[in-house]
Each structure stands twice: as C-alpha cells, then as structure tokens.
Amino acid sequence: MKTSHSFTLTAAAAILASVLLSGCNQANSSTAATTAEAVIAIPVEATLARQGEISSSYRTTATLEARAEAEVISKATGIVQKILVEEGDKVVAGQLLAQLDNERQQYSLNKEQAELSRLGSELKRMEEMFQRKLISADVFEKLQWQYDALQASVNMAELALRETDIRAPIDGVVSRRYAKVGQLINQHATQSLFHIVSNQQLEAVVHLPEQQLAQARVGQNALLQFAGMTPVTAELVRISPVVDAASGTVRAILKVANAQQLLKPGMFAQVQLQFDVKANALLLPKRALMSTDNNQTVFVIDSENKVSRKQVHLGYQADDTVEVLSGLAPGEQVVIAGQSALKDEALVNVVTVREF
Known part of the structure; x- marks a missing residue:
C-alpha cells in the first residue's frame, strides 16, 4: 500500500514537470519568433x-542673341564734328548720333538751288511764249527737261547734306562707339561708327535632335535659366524646315521678351523646351524605380508592412519625377530607399515617409 502511494506521487510529479517544461518551451518559441520578426x-x-x-x-x-542689330556707317566723307551719344545710351530709329562737317555739301546745295531758281524763271517766261505760240514745242520741252534734271541735282545735293548727319537705323542701345571727334570718315572705307543692338526682344537659337521634331511645335513655351537670375519664359517662334545632315539637328528660334532689359546678348542659358504639359498625372520620384530586363518595377507596401514588386509603365519624365501610366494607384505607398535588399513578401519597417 505504501508502494502504490509513492508511485502515484512520482507520476504526478512527472506530469507537473512535463506541463512546466511544455509551457517554458512555448514561451521560448514565442520569444524567438518575435525576435526573428524584428530581425527580418x-x-x-x-x-x-x-x-x-x-x-x-x-x-x-x-x-542669347539680339534680334536686330546694326553697324552704323557713314554714306558721306568728312571729319567728325560732334558725337551726341555714348555706349549704353538708348536710341530710337532716326535719332541723331553724330555730325560730320558739311560746308562743302552746303555750298554745293546752294549752287544747285540758285541755278534751279534761274532756270525756273526762264521756264516760266518760255511757257508764256509757248502758250502764245511764239516758240516751238521742241524748244519748250527741252527747257522743261533741263529744269527736271536740275531739280534732281538739287535733290541729290540735299541728300548729300543730310547724309552728314549720322542717324540710328533701329531702336536699341549703343553697344560700341568707334567714332571720335576729329576723325576723318571715308564713305568708301565702310568704317563702322557705332554698333547698336535691340535689347527689347532677344533670341535664343537651339538645335533640336531629329527625334524631337514630332513633339516640337511653334508656340510652345521654354524656360531659360541664367546664373543668379530668376528663370525667364520664352516662346518657340520658328523651326527650320531642313535637318542638318552633319549633326542630325534642326535649328529652332526662341523669342525672349526683355522689356526691362535685364538680359544681355551673349548671356548663356540652360534651356528647357516644354513640349506638352499634363496637369493631373500620377507621379513618382525616379529613385523608386528598379530596372529589370528593360522593365520598370517598384516595391509597394501593403497594410501589413509587406512589399510586393509591381511593374509600371511610364510616360513623361522630368528631372526627378516620372509619370506612371499604369501599374500603380494614387495614394499607394512605394519604397524609395532600401529596395535593393527586398524581395516579394518581405517585411519592412518604414523609417520615413517623404514628400516629393
């Protein structure tokens, strides 16, 4: 009887030990699983x-280039007497820039005008005689021709006198003054006296690759960026109809408004020609993309913090942003850093959600 009681106690102790051991194993297993999840x-x-x-x-x-510019030369020979403008001065077409000595031209004009006056009086008398049929029509017509020829000589003398005034051919700014007071100007030497550029409107010449021609249209906008300045908007106004066989490019002209004249010809610009704009496109940063066998994919995070790889089809691309045409929905969470270590169904810890 004693032996049976001892056996019962031993069996109970064994069962209790087994239960305790099982509980410890379950606790240890749960802790290990939690630790494993934290690690992966x-x-x-x-x-x-x-x-x-x-x-x-x-x-x-x-x-940048000036849309209009001119080298001002003299059509007359003479010595520069006055200079009325300097570099940087704004001028309008027809404005007096300089004057040459004009005594010779003035004397020549006075002589021709006096001769014309004398011949005009004689022609008037002859006309009265012709009306009274005292002279032949042939005599009167010859005198009329002489008068017309002398009138042309007077006009030429007046023109020669006017040409001693050097005037601006266009509106603009004097960029260079070559003329000096006392300088002898020879009309046959084509000496440049001033250089004038029109700064109100400038042009930028770009050379588009042949493959861009399908998208380029007259009237499209461009953005010009200059060092240390606010970006400036320009307009595409001309596209050459000919492709340069040597470079495979097409010459295109951008019109740049410059009403405040802050821009100068010769300035260097970074140009972004905008072919088309989509106002409501689905966007992603470029660094979210992974290229696999010429396919673009991204890792999308679900509500359980697990990722799945999705293939996306792209549209327009900007500096750091791309348009997603299909494969993604607005508001989906996409991995942009750390994706190289991921695979489908991997568990992730989202450290930062960045805006772009």
Whole structure:
C-alpha cells in the first residue's frame, strides 16, 4: 500500500514537470519568433504616389542673341564734328548720333538751288511764249527737261547734306562707339561708327535632335535659366524646315521678351523646351524605380508592412519625377530607399515617409 502511494506521487510529479517544461518551451518559441520578426523587418524610406503636373521637355543650352542689330556707317566723307551719344545710351530709329562737317555739301546745295531758281524763271517766261505760240514745242520741252534734271541735282545735293548727319537705323542701345571727334570718315572705307543692338526682344537659337521634331511645335513655351537670375519664359517662334545632315539637328528660334532689359546678348542659358504639359498625372520620384530586363518595377507596401514588386509603365519624365501610366494607384505607398535588399513578401519597417 505504501508502494502504490509513492508511485502515484512520482507520476504526478512527472506530469507537473512535463506541463512546466511544455509551457517554458512555448514561451521560448514565442520569444524567438518575435525576435526573428524584428530581425527580418528591413528598414526603408517610402513615399506616396500622388497626382500633379508634369511636362514632356527637352533640355539644352543656348546663347542669347539680339534680334536686330546694326553697324552704323557713314554714306558721306568728312571729319567728325560732334558725337551726341555714348555706349549704353538708348536710341530710337532716326535719332541723331553724330555730325560730320558739311560746308562743302552746303555750298554745293546752294549752287544747285540758285541755278534751279534761274532756270525756273526762264521756264516760266518760255511757257508764256509757248502758250502764245511764239516758240516751238521742241524748244519748250527741252527747257522743261533741263529744269527736271536740275531739280534732281538739287535733290541729290540735299541728300548729300543730310547724309552728314549720322542717324540710328533701329531702336536699341549703343553697344560700341568707334567714332571720335576729329576723325576723318571715308564713305568708301565702310568704317563702322557705332554698333547698336535691340535689347527689347532677344533670341535664343537651339538645335533640336531629329527625334524631337514630332513633339516640337511653334508656340510652345521654354524656360531659360541664367546664373543668379530668376528663370525667364520664352516662346518657340520658328523651326527650320531642313535637318542638318552633319549633326542630325534642326535649328529652332526662341523669342525672349526683355522689356526691362535685364538680359544681355551673349548671356548663356540652360534651356528647357516644354513640349506638352499634363496637369493631373500620377507621379513618382525616379529613385523608386528598379530596372529589370528593360522593365520598370517598384516595391509597394501593403497594410501589413509587406512589399510586393509591381511593374509600371511610364510616360513623361522630368528631372526627378516620372509619370506612371499604369501599374500603380494614387495614394499607394512605394519604397524609395532600401529596395535593393527586398524581395516579394518581405517585411519592412518604414523609417520615413517623404514628400516629393
């Protein structure tokens, strides 16, 4: 009887030990699983796919040029007597810039005018005689021709006198003054006296690759960026109908308004020609993309912090942003940093959600 009681106690102790051991194993297993989960949760940065504006564009460089400029020369020979403008002065077409000595031209004009006056009086008398049929029509007509020829000589003398005044051929700014007081100017030497540029409107010449021609249209806008200045808007106004066979490019002209004349010919610009703009496109930062076998994919994070790889089809591309045409929905959370260590169904820890 004693032996049976001892056996019962031993069996009960064994069962209790077994239960305790089982409980410890379950606790240890749960702790290990939790630890494993913490280890495999990969830290990543993410962003939300959003809708916004993006444009199809082409980037290049250009140098500003004056739309109109002129080298001012003299049509007369003479010595410079007066200079009325200096470099940097604004001028309008027809404004007096300088004067040459004109005594010789003035004397020549006075002589021709006196001769014309004498011949005019004689022609008047002859006309009265012709009306009275005292002279033949042949005599009167010859005198009329002489008068007309002398009138032309007077006009030429007046023109020669006017040409001693050097005037601006266009509106603009005097960029260079070559003339000096006392300098002898020879009309046959084509000496430049002034250089005038029109700064009210400038041009930028860009050379578009042949493959961009399908998107380029007259009237499209461009954005010009200058060092240390606010970006300036320009307009595409001309596209050459000929492709340069040597470079495979097409010459295109941008019109740049410069009413405040802050821009100067010769300035260097970074040009972004905007072919088309979408106002409500689905956007992602470029760094979210992974290229696999010429396909673009992204890792999308679900509500359980697990990722799945999705293929996306892209549209327009900007500097740091791309348009997603299909494969993604607005508001989905996409990995933008740390995706190289991921695979489908991987658990992630989203450290930061960045805006773009």
